Amino acid sequence: MAEITKELVLKALSTVEDPDLKKDLVSLGMIEDLKIDGNKVSFSVVLTTPACPLKEIIKRNCENALFEQVSEDIDSDIFMTSNVTTIRDNAPLLPSVKNIIAVASGKGGVGKSTVAANLAVSLAKKGAKVGLIDADIFGPSVPTMFNCEHEQPGVVERMGKNMIVPIQQYGVKLISIGFLAPADNAVVWRGPMASSALKQFLSDTVWGELDYLLIDLPPGTSDIHLTLVQSVPVTGAVVVSTPQKVALIDAQKGVAMFKQPQINVPVLGIVENMAYFTPEELPNNKYYIFGEGGGRNLAEKFDVPFLGQIPIVQSIRESGDNGYPAVLKDDVTAASFSELAESLAQQVAIRNANQDKTKVVEIKA
Ligand SMILES: Nc1ncnc2c1ncn2[C@@H]1O[C@H](COP(=O)(O)OP(=O)(O)OP(=O)(O)O)[C@@H](O)[C@H]1O
Ligand SMILES: [Mg+2]
Incomplete structure (x- = not known):
């Protein structure tokens, strides 16, 4: 030999x-x-x-x-x-966070928070260091979805400044306004206060080293979105839609917002949630009750990746309400979220290898 x-x-x-x-x-x-x-x-x-x-x-x-x-x-x-790649070297804010990923939609109630929570847990399960910011200041859902409604984050002093310590659940570091303000108070929040809450989550929280920090955004294209892209360079955005025409039209606006030259945040992909109904006892039967192919068509139209489909299943809703994300179970629904997380990680790697850094958006008065 x-x-x-x-x-x-x-x-x-x-x-x-x-x-x-x-x-x-x-x-x-x-x-x-x-x-x-x-x-x-x-x-x-x-x-x-x-x-x-x-x-x-x-x-x-x-x-x-x-x-x-x-x-x-x-x-x-x-x-x-x-070793998760990053384009965020020398970032002044959150230097040890490798990728910041916005989870957005046009329309409300399409499952952003459900998708964000399951993606976060799935990536953590696969061995990544993951954080999740609930940027929906008016309607936080992370505390319920992670079964930690009554937890309060700790506070530590770092260089003379009080910093928030995120709550850890299912391997994910979490922060939500729901941990800091009682639920019935949230309605009195005003726009600028909401933006400053998000800034605090970014700048005054001890995130430590993270591979992926997911941001669960409120519906639409609000001030919060602008605050995010103005505060930190965002690796990319995930846009969630359901297959109905009304949701897809709004999702287009979401994609278009990130693609605007002034914002220029790469769209990592489209997720089609509630893509089809599958009876739990007949997992191979798919009923496209809201229409078929809408998410993929939208992705093709805007030339962005299609990350995958999540079926509408009763247990996904129950898992959200019970605070035990569906991906933690061992069934076909969990597998669909797990595959989605892999597609996302794949797109992040491709984006980091091929594209320029995202710049922080500067708005001139
Ligand atoms: N694939 C699914 N199958 C069944 N139920 C789902 C699915 N995705 C989301 N849901 C349920 O639909 C409701 C809305 O989902 P969710 O809160 O994730 O949406 P959202 O887009 O974050 O809403 P908002 O715009 O209010 O922030 C929740 O009750 C959730 O459990
Ligand atoms: Mg939500």
């Missing part, structure tokens, strides 16, 4: 592509800790997200390349790890 060298191994691995980033693993700098001992080869493949849906495929492609191009006697030990 010819000697196995690092050069031979790297040459073989340079024929394996990351299917999303469309470059080989060696040029992408994804191979680390390469060790060779006789016919034993071990190394790590550092992916761009722990939620990578292609993890197993990439691993198999590496094994095949080594077997075919280096030696049939090779005994490879491949560790699949990750």
Whole structure:
């Protein structure tokens, strides 16, 4: 058997592509800790997200390349790890938060909060460090959806300033106005107060290191959206819609808002929620009660990715009300949220590899 060298191994691995980033693993700098001992080869493949849906495929492609191009006697030990990418280097605010992701919709009640909560929990379950800001100051839903309505965040002093400590639930760091003000008080909030509450969530909260900070936005295109894009560079936005025409028309406005040249926040994709009805006892039957294909058509029209469909299922509503996100269960509904989280992580990685930094929006008076 010819000697196995690092050069031979790297040459073989340079024929394996990351299917999303469309470059080989060696040029992408994804191979680390390469060790060779006789016919034993071990190394790590550092992916761009722990939620990578292609993890197993990439691993198999590496094994095949080594077997075919280096030696049939090779005994490879491949560790699949990750280091989430960011375009937010040197950000003055939240420097250790790698990606800020806005979850928006045009129309109210289409399931933004449900989608945001399940995405957050799913990404955390897959090993990412995740935070979720409930930016719906007038109608917070995070406390209910995470079953922590009666919790109060702690306060710590950092460099002479009082900072809020987020609540942790199901592996996600959470902040919501619902933790700070009693629910029946929220109605008296005015627009500027709501914006300053969001600013506090961004600047006066101890988030620590996060891979993904999701922002559950209120419906429509409000001051809160502007406050967000003016305060921090946003990696991208997820737009949630249901398949009805009225919701899709409003979702278009949401997509158009992020795409405006002055805002210029990349749309990471469209989520079609309540896409079809599936009776729990007949999981293979799909009834497109609100129409079919609307989300995908919208994505095609605006040339943005289509992230996936979530069915309308009674248990999703119950999970939200009971404070136990649907993705924590072990059923087809959980799988649809899990796949959605993988699509999102994939789009974040692609965006970070291919696009320019998002700039903070400056509004001139
Ligand atoms: N896929 C689904 N299947 C069943 N019920 C759902 C689904 N998605 C959301 N719901 C339910 O629909 C209602 C509205 O959802 P949610 O609060 O997530 O919407 P929203 O867009 O955040 O609303 P708002 O605009 O008020 O913030 C909730 O009762 C939720 O449990
Ligand atoms: Mg909501």
